[in-house]
Amino acid sequence: MSAVAEAISPRTLTHLRALEAESIHIIREVAAEFAKPVMLYSIGKDSSVMLRLAQKAFYPGPIPFPLLHIDTSFKFREMIEFRDKYPASIGAELFVYRNEEAIADGANPYKLGTQKCCGFLKTRALLDGLAKYGFDAAFGGARRDEEKSRAKERIYSFRDAYGQWDPKNQRPELWNIYNARIDKGETIRVFPLSNWTELDVWQYIHLEDIPIVPLYYAKERPMVVRGESLLPIENDPPLMPGEKPQMVMSRMRSLGCTPCTGAIRSNADTMPKIIEELFLMRRSERENRIIDHDQEGSMELKKREGYF
């Protein structure tokens, strides 16, 4: 569907097309102004949208930077399959980086706790991965609506030579003019989806028919039912006595590592149904007067997703 045909009145863009145009502008700026950009590819829905936008930005040329996946070794099999197939099918170059040392040491969340585990397998691995290839700008799929504290995040987020976010060094961003000056050793994270909401992302995936990991769609899957939670049994999580996997119609709302990602009961096996489900969940939250529940929720997600 062309952008023109969708326009509401002549020469205005729909909200999704306006967001798309803004994101493409950002991606092109970074490609033009940085020596060695990379796109962090988490295999999730936001990454999928970001990847499509990168394709659009340089069409008919190839994406002029590689993708980088930080592999914790705890990803779902379906994620890895998707990762190894889809980017290659659109001609994108993909690097995978793992903190092999920590993985060999048997790092896992049961032993270390989630936070430490993420620290080794995600944060450390990410910094090492960026340093290994000398990347100076890294695209991430984070959105400002994910939680309150992100509302002020810049589109260009500056990191010092140690990869640390430096609050003093964050620059005002006016209009669509981005200050890309950095010193040697410094890097930036770029968030081209800053102004997208979760609903925008799903709608765009639907509109553009963007392939996503099948785990997002409901299917009969083997799960361990523990109270309200559904635990995926991939990678052999430690089970309590008497717990046995059973087939449950379910799906993932977000994709992370198998030990830290819960599934939800769902019949949403198409994109419209997923969007509908998202709505109904929000409405019930609203009716129960749990203000901002989705935001608090996504903070959890953020932790699980390994926020870049």
Next chain:
Amino acid sequence: MSAGAQSAIDEFLEQEQHKELLRFTTAGSVDDGKSTLIGRLLYDSKGVYEDQLASVKKASVNRSAGPIDFSLLTDGLKAEREQGITIDVAYRYFTTPKRKFIIADTPGHEQYTRNMATGASTAQLAIVLVDARKGVLPQSRRHAFIASLLAIPHVVVAVNKMDLVEYSEEVFDRICRDFREFARDLHLKNVYFLPISALEGDNVVSNSPRTPWYRGGSLLHILETVPIDLNFGEDMRFPVQYVVRPTLDFRGYAGQVASGVIQRGDAVMVLPSGRTSKVKSIVTFDGNLAEAYAPQSVTVCLEDEVDISRGDMLVKPSRMPHVSRRFEATVVWMASQPMNVDQPYLVKHTSHQVRAQITRLHHRVSIDDLSKIPAERLELNEIGVVSVETHRPLFFDPYTSNRTTGAFILIDPVSNLTVGAGMIAERAEREDRKRGGLAGVEFERSRLTAAERWERAGHRPVTIWLTARTEVAYLLERELFDRGCMVHVIADDVESHLLPELAKLSSAAGLITICTSASDEQAERERARDLVGSDQFFDIDPQSLSTKDIDAKDQIAKLLEARGIIRPDDRGIGGDGI
């Protein structure tokens, strides 16, 4: 998809494809009720929005009653204020069946001019909150001033806490009158006045029975219906961001249309080269377009092989922007280090980044009464009118007619920080003339190419920069002329700041140009090098020249021979020998 097979959700999704995006900003003094208002908008609109799908599905909705502290929704900023952390612009999102909204929520305290300007820069609408009990305060003026400075097309003056003044029409009218009174000089385009109670919800999402005297729409109604004009004027401006060149057969210029409409078949001019061509195609991932308009991101291909790179701009030859190295601008200073005249900065303007200097600070502008205050420098959060001089010409429009090509940021080349935000003034052209400058001259609009001139002249139009050797310059001119060159001296009797432009003019005409400056004018020399191009520029080190003029002349001639600019002297052999 047949209509019958369409489920409620499909219908809903279809509807969603017709929604526009409105960005707005909110400003108010502390405790005017900004958090409460935003919280209510976020919360109530969620209700409206979700009920919409629910009603399509014929599901029932159980609204729960009871007061909610709406300001909790946005209290992120408050916590920070208490902890003394830097307060910043926070972006929030909500949607209704008609539009999606992005709120740039800026703290209202007076020292946060910088944040307000940031939030306002992308906004098409500003909500200025006024407490009904307090009326128009100095803060309200500041907010309105910044809205006008950043040229926000729509300003909603929301008189809040109407519940505390018994919904009095009189109070409301008086505040409107006060506001109009001081806003007379502000050139605000569209102003709406609105009585609300953020706490009680009056006139926020729907019209309130408690203000029967109020005839206008609710806040949400205004937000959902104000025209969104993103074309920023008629004139097409397409700054090139990136050259897409996957194969030898494809060369496309990627960018976001800054303003106007570009169509297949349009005659376009490339700045700064002045070359013209036609739009062959407008390429996107989703297929080629017949036209593209602001703010679409597309890739443009031209009929002719033209050398274009990032920072260039496509325009229509009949509707040119200003092309100049000098302009006047209003600057909001954003750094704790003050702005000083004659310090080097970088100007980032569209996809162009150039070295620049603030040549003059005309005055500071008081954000309280807009008066002009003499000033030596600008401190953080101060606003001033300055003259800017860039090392290479920019292609721009006044900010009031184009919010994209009229805007720039200033970067400190040492700290790399963004230190200022600038809005180019109308007066750009007049300023150039007044100063006798040549910066506005469009050197490269000629239909003759440099190559044609070179061929005719038999030599490249190099520029030779001499310091304090006027006699050598004239001797060299004679020598080169006699050897068949087209040559021209620009001597130190012109004002030195004009030398670079004159050199450029002369070299653009195809002449070998000899510039003599009286003393070592480093800045002018570097600017000249920039303008004519370093490969065409010979900077003669005075130390290396013989003190005898005639020998010095021969030295330079030899140098030009050695560099292949002129042929070795063959007059003795053929021509006029006896």
